[in-house]
Amino acid sequence: MGGDHGPRVVIPAALDVIKNYPNLHLILVGDEARIEQELAKHAVKAHSQLTIHHTTQQVLMDESPAFALRSKRDSSMRVAINLVKEQKAHACVSAGNTGALMAIARFVLKTLPGIDRPAIVYPMPINVDQKKMGRMRMLDLGANVDCEAEHLFQFAVMGSILAQGVDNIPKPKVGLLNIGSEAIKGSEAVKKAAQLLEESGLNYVGFVEGTNMYQGVADVVVCDGFVGNVALKCSEGVADMLIRTIKRAFTDGWYARFAAFIALPVLKKIAARAEPSQYNGATFLGLNGIVIKSHGNAEKDSYKHAILEAIVEVTHNIPERIRVEVEKTLGARKRAQNV
Amino acid sequence: MGGDHGPRVVIPAALDVIKNYPNLHLILVGDEARIEQELAKHAVKAHSQLTIHHTTQQVLMDESPAFALRSKRDSSMRVAINLVKEQKAHACVSAGNTGALMAIARFVLKTLPGIDRPAIVYPMPINVDQKKMGRMRMLDLGANVDCEAEHLFQFAVMGSILAQGVDNIPKPKVGLLNIGSEAIKGSEAVKKAAQLLEESGLNYVGFVEGTNMYQGVADVVVCDGFVGNVALKCSEGVADMLIRTIKRAFTDGWYARFAAFIALPVLKKIAARAEPSQYNGATFLGLNGIVIKSHGNAEKDSYKHAILEAIVEVTHNIPERIRVEVEKTLGARKRAQNV
Incomplete structure (x- = not known):
């Protein structure tokens, strides 16, 4: 129900995705009447891969997380996360209020053992080399304002597992974002986190800018x-x-518009590469369950990417892999400290 | 002598700028032989608007600020800042080691009364509206890692004066960079700084993202x-x-190259608007004197912009305006606190 567009975007995205994933079952959580109305627009009445789970409330985009947590127990957001908790769903995807989604997810699902705080992680585009574009994972993107070294270290462990599983990189290179000025070499937390990472088994590549x-x-x-x-x-x-x-330059005057017409195939190629929709789908990492946050203003194609991110994380069982790895990594560190 | 290119870029930039500013006098501080050699390349032997000030040392790009401060007393950087201190120069422009330049400038020139820390401020491009690009000033860009609310407040006062004087904006809109997530509304320092700014006479517009x-x-x-x-x-x-x-898309295949040829005037217009060289010249704000830092890898046109920034700051006597304004603003706040 959330996001800037609600069911108007979620329903057609869902219909598109189930076509390509015949084993996928989607539970549409929200106001039944509105969902049915939206399905009817696409000439769908019932579908073997879709279930509607009716809820009476909705978390608004500007509501405080605390209020949503306390007063919106039958909201689409809360119920969708409950379904994950009850193992009736493998993952929750939402375009709603980020703060409320994080607060509810954290409250209902809890963090994994050894993880103090969940982090928001996002796939971002990178220039791999002259020819290719790729992606990297950046975290945390807003769940934790003031972090200590230990939190940054936990983010590194979790991000590394995500890149391993989802992006299929055997030993992901882990960097610590810092500033390069000679005058100062980063905050205390960053310096300490660097030390923890150097001593870890992660493929730590140092500071990045x-x-x-x-x-x-x-x-x-x-x-x-x-x-x-x-x-x-x-x-x-x-x-x-x-x-x-x-865009402005290519529409400013008749010659520019003519040039745009000639250059259209090239401009389309650029748009496809720079297309932000393919980077939609932020993961709430470190929880006992999979929660994917779509951009609030996502359109259909973009929202589809958020669903696809959920599918791939379910396939790779990311939370379980983090649980095992964290136990191993943090266990090894604690044993080393005790020696 | 500093930056990636040294005199090879500084000298031709200087020669270009003095042509347009007949009242400008530039003191070229550095190794006399190298400077003369570079001037000779441009068929210049002596010029009424140029003086060479010979120095025997040079701060290297990877030297620590502490080492530069202690051991490079006859470096081009140190001597140029000394000239500002001795009022033999109105401003210092350097493409050298940022940390060393800041440490030396702070040591030699000292901060203005009421200013705890100098800040690095940079003109950045913005989209004013559908048609126009403009610029804004962002600070601090790396001089101070951990800032308290009071420091952020001082940055706001200084930045506002710079925008008033140099960018000719009578009441500059001042924003505080924050994150928009519902979960958390910024760090403690940012929240407190917002309060200070709301109570100030500045044109504070709130949080920006x-x-x-x-x-x-x-x-x-x-x-x-x-x-x-x-x-x-x-x-x-x-x-x-x-x-x-x-660039890649417009060179990939014969059609792309043909499209690039047709679109060349448009692409040139885009390049001119996005041209980073016009945004060169970071100001070290809050010092008893004007120090402008050019990007280390600046080429001639870019370095010229750093010199122009120095000229306009001298013309508007920015440090003196800050001194007066800080006294007024902080004085008023202190009086208000005492009431």
């Missing part, structure tokens, strides 16, 4: 939630500004 | 040095990635 981060120096980039959120939003802001500049 | 920052919601964006440096570098990283993607 915003500039080389996009050139693919790491598969996983670790930072606190404030810094990560600023990095993400600034990146979106600049990309948006550049794309507007390009 | 990386996304709307580039849409021109503020003329001055305030943040701590860690966050600011990450924001700047990520922005550069994304812009670079997008530009590479575009």
Whole structure:
């Protein structure tokens, strides 16, 4: 029910995805009447891969997480997460209020043993080399404002497992986001986290910066939630500004429009590569269950990517892999400390 | 002598700028023989607007600020800042080691009364509206890792004066960089700084995010040095990635190259608008004197912008304006607190 568009986007995205995944079953959680109305628009009355789970409430986009947690027990968001908890669903996908989704997920599902705080992680585009684009995972992107070294270390362990499982990288390169100025070499937390990472079994590649981060120096980039959120939003802001500049230039005058017509196949190729929709689907990592957050303003194609992210994380059983790995890593560290 | 290119870039930039500013006098501080050699390449032996100030040392790009401060007393960097201190120069422009330049500038020039820490501020491009691009000032970009609310407040006061003087905005809109997630509304320092700014006489417009920052919601964006440096570098990283993607697409195959040929005037227009060289020249704000840091890898046109930034800051006497304003603002606040 959430996001800027609600069922208008979620339903057609769901209908598209089930076509390609015949074994997938989607539970549409929300107001039954509105869901049926939306399904009817697509000439669907009932479908063997779809179930409607009716709820009477909805978490609004500007509601406080505390209020949503306390007063919206029959909201689509809360009920969807309950279904994960009750193992009636393998994952929850939502485009709703991020803070409320995180608060409810954390309250209902709890964090995995050894993990203090869940983190928000996002697939981001990178330039692998002259020819290819790829993706890396950055975390935390806003769940935790003030992080200590230990939290950054846990993010690194979790991000590494996600990249291993979902992105199929055997030994993901893990970088710590820092600033390169000579004057100061990062905050205390970052310096300490670097030490923890050097002593870990992770493939730690050292400090990375915003500039080389996009050139693919790491598969996983670790930072606190404030810094990560600023990095993400600034990146979106600049990309948006550049794309507007390009659009403006290609519509300014008859010659520009003619050039745009000639260059259309090339511009389409650029748009396809830079297409933000393929990067939709943030994972709430570190919980006892899979929760994927779609961008609030996601359109159909973009929302589909959030569902696909959920499918692949279910397939790789990410929470269980984190549980096992964290036990191993943190266990080894604790034993080493005791020696 | 510093930067990636040294005199090879500085000398031709200097020669270009003095042509347009007949009242400008530039003191070229560094190794006399190398400077003369470079001038000779441009068929210049002596020029009434140029003086060479010979120095025997040079701060290297990877030297620690402490070492540079202690052991490089006859470096081009140290001597140039000394000239500002001795009022023999109105400003210092350098492409050298940022940390060393900041440490030496702070040691030699000292901060203005009422200013605890100097900040690095940079002009950044923004989309003013559908048609126009503009610029805003962001600070701090890396001089101070851990900032308290009071420091952020001082940055806001200084940035506002810079935007008033240099960018000719009577009441600059001042925003505080924060994250938008519902879960958490920023760090303690940011929350407290917001309170200080609300009570100030500044044109405070509230929290801004990386996304709307580039849409021109503020003329001055305030943040701590860690966050600011990450924001700047990520922005550069994304812009670079997008530009590479575009270049690649327009050279991939004969049709793409043909389209590039047809679209050349449009692509040139885009390049001119997105041109990073016009955004060169970071100001070390809050010092008893004007120090401008050029990007280390600046080429001639870019370095010229750093010199122009120095000229306009001298013309508007920015440090003196800050001194007066800080006394007024902080004085008023102290009086209000005592009442």
